[in-house]
Amino acid sequence: MKPTEKTDDDESKCSMQTKQLRINNINRVYDYCLNNVICRRTQLLEYFGELFPSSECKRIMSTECDNCRQVYKTSSIDCTRISIEILKLVSNLNQTNLTLPYIIDILRGVNNKTIRDAGHHRLHAFNSCHQLTRLDLERLISRLIIDGYLKQEFIDQQPSSITAYLRPGINAVQLTSSNSQRSGNTTKIQIELIIRIEQVNNNNNNNNNNTDEERSNSKQKSIEQINEQCFIELKKELKIIFGTSSYSNVIAEQTIKELVKLMPRSKEKMIKNVHGITEELYKQHDFNRLLRILQRFGSQRDEIKRKDSIQNSSDSEHEIDFSLDFTDRSIYGKKRPMASVITTTITKRKRGHGSSF
Ligand SMILES: [Zn+2]
Structure with missing residues (x-):
């Protein structure tokens, strides 16, 4: 056999690698769609190794991207504890097939029949991330998938549908052990997420120092x-x-x-x-x-x-936008954030935590 000739083993390895590369690319596109903070051009060019300041995007008003066009405050929050909580939840329920939307429901404390019947409302993680909006939580999990702390397993369901289940990723242990008390001198891995803070103005608030005159x-x-x-x-x-x-x-x-x-x-x-x-x-x-x-x-x-x-x-x-902060799954049929629509379209994810639902 010539040294350059490929064996069946090589072929299957190659196709596995290609498949993984494609999955990684889909995850990146998914993350790009969810990201409602960072300039679209900055994100796209970062993929090609270029630095593009968002100020450049904002320079010409008629062509600025949707994220630059909107006015809001942002804040970087430490999501390490929440991320470890999510990893523990996924590891503990690894035998049960859990989809991403279902995991988010547990974390945000959605008290519906499916969750109650499965007893998941009694889990420690239940309602542990209520302070994050559904979209921010989806962004965080997407980040954890890209960084290899979580992964999705795609399982063929009949007839002709594929369901993605969340599993611990190859780097999951790294994150939990670096943050455990026994980690010694190991550098702690920190997970940060920049989120939008919707501006809420209240003229009756005496502490509000951003007066009309100052502005x-x-x-x-x-x-x-x-x-x-x-x-x-x-x-x-x-x-x-x-x-x-x-x-x-x-x-x-x-x-x-x-x-x-x-x-x-x-x-x-x-x-x-x-x-x-x-x-x-x-x-x-x-x-x-x-x-x-x-x-x-x-x-x-x-x-x-x-x-x-x-x-x-x-x-x-004086209007506060709660459109992305769903707390009840019964609303899904009426109004869904764009991110959820994209999730369903790209990965054909199924709501529910098993094929029987
Ligand atoms: Zn922009």
Whole structure:
């Protein structure tokens, strides 16, 4: 046999590796879909080993991604204890086939008939993660799967459906033992998750130091900073365009100030609205270069105004969004978060904890 010839064993190993690679890729796509915090472009380019700051995505308002477009506060929370709790739950019930949605139901304390009949409402883990929303919990478990602390076993069910059951992953012991009291000097593994904190405003709260006046002042300050920076950059660019001959003979200081004030985003608007800019000048000196600067600072200024108007409207509505914080499975039929829909579509997961359900 030639050394390069593949044996049946190699073939099956190769197909196992390919299969695992594909499963890992699906898990990553699933994680990407669930992630409602990190910039979409940052996530995509990170996969290809590139660093992409979200500020770049936010630079042009019309093309920013859904995560950058939304206004919310984020917080990084330590999920190590919860993760160990989840691993213990999955290990202890390894003989019972448990799906991801069912595990989430136990962790969030959903008290329904299926859980009560199985006696799972008496488990230590029952309701132990009620402080996390369903989506955040799904994101955490997805993270644990990608990092190998958990895995999914895909089992063929008849007729022609596949169910994914959660099992401890190859790194499960590593996480639990590094955090046990007997771990000695071993570095503890920490699991962190950045989550959204929906902004809840209450004007009656005396401790609320983010008053309208302060917010308006800080908005004004940010806009002034943007204007100042834009003014400096326009002058720099004009120096480059005009080289040794002084631009001040052609463009008056007042014209630059007017450009900053109006921040035109198109050639037409620049020529029409700004005194001192003509079609001939624009063509002759390639003022597209100035336009690009104005577009960049203009979208930053728009962003501040837009966020401020969203803030004002949310102040007046006092509305808290609980749409993702389901506590009762009976609601599933009426309204489901996008993440759950994606889960069902991609992996054909079954609700319930066994094939008999
Ligand atoms: Zn983005």
